[in-house]
Amino acid sequence: MKKIPIIIISIFLSSCAVNKVPKPEQVMKYYQGLQKSEYPEIEKVLSDSLIISEGDYVMKFTPESYYEHFKWDSVFNPAYKIVGLKEQENFVSATVSVSSSRFDFLENNPLTCKRRFYFKHGKIRRIENLDCVDANWIIWQKQRDSLVAWVKINNPELDGFINDLSEQGAINYMKAIELYKKQKLK
Template sequence: MKKISFLIITILFASCAVQKVPKPEQVMKYYDGFKKSDYQEVKNVLSDSLIITEGDYVMEFTQESYYEHFKWDSIFRPVYKIVELKDQGDQVSATVSVKSSRFEFLNNNPLTCNRNFHFKNGKINKIENLDYINANWEMWQKQRDSLVNWIKLNRPELDGFINDLSEQGAKDYLEAIESYKKQKSE
């Protein structure tokens, strides 16, 4: 009986001693996972469900469906840099700069964004994309539309890449960029 009591007390003490990872550190781990192409590190700081908002646009993910987004994003070889983190108690605000081959083509490299990270049960459950500090949306749209129109005419097998958020869609996007750039340099 003493052994069982000791075991129960030990388990209770150990569970009380476990400390939660501070929220700003979780945001850093989230981006470290992207930097290292390590989804497990990202997954470890995410709630079972994740909501990402962009204005009125709301995207809902499970951990599994977010993995598909992670794979899509990874194809463009992004380099994330946390410019600023502020712990605001129930949320963390972050200014994040990201460079990627896609943003380079769209003439918005790096793209810097302000985001709010929200938490539920100690894990990230919502990311609000607030504003893009240095975005030139006019240039972005011009480059994107030129690429999409050129692909329709010259590489129709890649048409639709712009709306395909799968890993293959990202590969097609990169192939579209490379084909377009090659044609422009000839």
């Protein structure tokens, strides 16, 4: 009788070992999900809570709130390319190049950034955005500020898009870019 529970435990432990995906592969699956705009694929590799930080700026997400962030980002049709991936002692370092319609307008397309991925129980729990090696933040800020100022005067119904991280906020951002570009062509 005692052998049955031991057999069941052994089967359970061996099945857990088989299903354990290496951390670098989890990061690749995360970016594959972003690339294909398939949130269920991303959700499989995320912990039950996710923290994304950039310097002192920290965003905390549940799977549901990260889905809202994912929808915002998806509006800009991003294309991701992993340039480098390396497992460290406590994290995975990734260098990722991202192209998008937003970055194109901000004249920083593609944008290549370094990130660190931390894990909890084999799933991504924290992403630190480190340095964007090819970014020109002066041009980025100039483009962004010009767009925001122009929208405030010419299309006030879209004002506030820059701080609206909802899907509708991203749609308004794209609409603002489109209207701004048309005005510049006149």
